[in-house]
Amino acid sequence: MIFSNVYKIARKEIIHNFYNYWFFLSAFIFCFINFLILYFGDIISGDYSQTDIRSLVLSVIHLQMYLISLFSFILSYDSILSEKETGVLDLILSYRFTFFEIIIGKLVGNSLIFSLSFIFGFIPIMIYLVFFGIKLIVLFKFILVSIWLNFVFNSFSLCISSYSKDRTIVIFLSIFIWIFFIFIYDLLFTLIAIVFHGDISSDLISFLLFLNPIEIFRLISIIFFMPFEANDLFGVNVGALKLYYVLISMFVWFSLSFFFIFLATNNKN
DSSP states (O other), X not given: OOHHHHHHHHHHXXXXXXXXXXXXXXXXXXXXXXXXXXXXXXXXXXXXXXOOHHHXXXXXXXXXXXXXXXXXXXXXXXXXXXXXXXXXXXXXXXXXXXXXXHHHHHHHHHHHHHHHHHHHHHHHHHHHHHHTTOOHHHHHHHHHHHHHHHHHHHHHHHHHHHHOSOHHHHHHHHHHHHHIIIIIHHHHHHHHHHHTTTOOOHHHXXXXXXXXXXXXXXXXXXXXXXXTTHHHHHTOOOGGGSXXXXXXXXXXXXXXXXXXXXXXXXXXO
C-alpha cells in the first residue's frame, strides 16, 4: 500500500464533501436536533422546575447512537457505487491505484470529514452540558467514542457500496443494517431474556452486548458519563460494564473494520 495514494483519495473525498456542503449541512443538523431534544425535553415532560442531568445525558447518548450510524451510511453508501456508475473508479484504477488504497483513502477521508462536522456541530452542545456540570474531559472522551462508531459504520457502508452495482440493493442493505443494529438487535436480546426467563449468565450477556457496536457505544458512554449508575441503568451486573472489557471490544471492532475492507477489496465488480 502506497500511503501517498491513500492521502490523495482521502483529500479528494474531503474536498468533495466541502464543495457539496455536506460538512456544513451535517454539522447544522447535529447541532439543531441535539438542541431540539435537550431544550424542549422539559417542555414536553411538563417539568419546568429543574433539569434532570441523568435524563439529559441519556438523551444525548441515545440521540448520537441514531445520528452517527445513520449519517455514516448517508455519507458513504454510494461512495464506491457512484464512481462505478460514472466510470471514475476505472479511471482511478488506471492510474496505478489499488482498490485497497481507494477504499482505505475513502474510509480515512469520510471519517475525517464526519469527525470535523460532528465536532463543529457538537461544540454548542458541549457548552450547554458544561453549564450543567459535565466535565470537559468526559465530553472529549465521548467525542472520541463517537468518532470510533462513525469509523465502524463507515467501513460497513463502504463494503456494501463495493459489493453491488445496483443502487436499490445498496440502499436497502444500508437501511436494513442500520435498523438491525439500532432496533432489531435489542428486540432479539429481549427475546432471548424472555425465552430463558431472565436466567442468563453474565458471560453470555457480555458476549451479546459486545456483538453490537451500538451497544458498545452506549456502554462506554454511560460508563464515562455516569460510572456509578451503569449497573442500575442496565439492570445487570456483568463484566461488560467493566471499562477494560469495553475498550478491548472497541479495539476488536476497529480491527474488524479493516477486515471488512479487506473482504471488499476482493470484489471489483
